[in-house]
Amino acid sequence: MILYMDELRKRVREQLKTAGIADERTEADVLLAAVLRVSRGEVQMRSLLGRAVSEADALAVGKAASRRARREPLQHVTGRAPFIDMELAVGPGAFVPRPETESLVMAAVEHLGGAESTPAKLTGVDVGSGTGAVALGVARLHGGITMTAIERSSAAWPWLRSNVESYGEGAVATFFGDAARAFAALPSASLDLVVSNPPYVPAANRPESREVWHHDPEAALYSGADGLDFIRRLATWSARALRPEGVLVIEHEDSQGAEIREIFANAGFSGAATARDLTGRDRITSAVRSASNGDAPGRPAIM
Known part of the structure; x- marks a missing residue:
């Protein structure tokens, strides 16, 4: 099953919002950028262009989002x-x-x-x-x-x-x-x-x-x-x-x-x-x- 950047962004946003993160949209992009080692602008561009995300990258993003959802500081998650x-x-x-x-x-x-x-x-x-x-x-x-x-x-x-x-x-x-x-x-x-x-x-x-x-x-x-x-x-x-x-x-x-x-x-x-x-x-x-x-x-x- 192919997972696209836009869908992954939405998943992370929803997970962070459910955890009570106030600015879930910004933090989702920060997490994605850190894990994928690209800029936030690149994350947004890949989302707009409908780019796919590898299974390994999606798994890494999911782990990072779960850490943040447990209220580990964003900076600790991104390093x-x-x-x-x-x-x-x-x-x-x-x-x-x-x-x-x-x-x-x-x-x-x-x-x-x-x-x-x-x-x-x-x-x-x-x-x-x-x-x-x-x-x-x-x-x-x-x-x-x-x-x-x-x-x-x-x-x-x-x-x-x-x-x-x-x-x-x-x-x-x-x-x-x-x-x-x-x-x-x-x-x-x-x-x-x-x-x-x-x-x-x-x-x-x-x-x-x-x-x-x-x-x-x-x-x-x-x-x-x-x-x-x-x-x-x-x-x-x-x-x-x-x-x-x-x-x-x-x-x-x-x-x-x-x-x-x-x-x-x-x-x-x-x-x-x-x-x-x-x-x-x-x-x-x-x-x-x-x-x-x-x-x-x-x-x-x-x-």
Whole structure:
């Protein structure tokens, strides 16, 4: 029996719709394109032209659709997640980068200024890098900074390494291990930027989305009773590691801005401000390391 692309598209759409997927039409085409290794436009063209689908391809598409219908993240099923100008490798064990996290990257780059105005190569770290999305985004958009992606999860590490090899050669280094150990290895006042999408969900608050709480690693989500335990530690580490006028930029829940600005001020930062992400929510807070901390500025190589 011959199966045509148009019929297969309809089957996948119906399966996803029955599973409660909100945008089943788009996701069906994304799945088909990923499995068949063609563009979404090619999927649509084959459907319009009445092209047949091989039995092997139809079986592979069916397996992918079933995974998505069980609410496995679309990016885990396709193995890719778009971010800035990249198609990052993702999968089980890695926190899937969200489009709104591009706002974190933009904020960090804006604080650094243009590469053409930077007299010397800047240095920065992305703490809890996961897939490497933020470190890679900053390095690619700024062009005048060397980033180190810090990650302690052995499950996320292969995805990080793969993405750095694909998109960050010469601009992004990697550090496998705990953030405390990474910062302990840094000289004082050696960084220009610390950026992070840290765990910030209060321990008692399970996210509404089953795709989040069932598939995203808990270590990337939760951080103490108020969700701010890791951010407090990060502020302390960053105050020592950043040079005077160096910048700390993080993502967080939209209700946490005031508390985080206070945490930053108590750690020795000035000018703390909270900005909106792509969805219009107050989720990006940044601050400048005050010169009054007393460390002499310097930019030795990191790790």
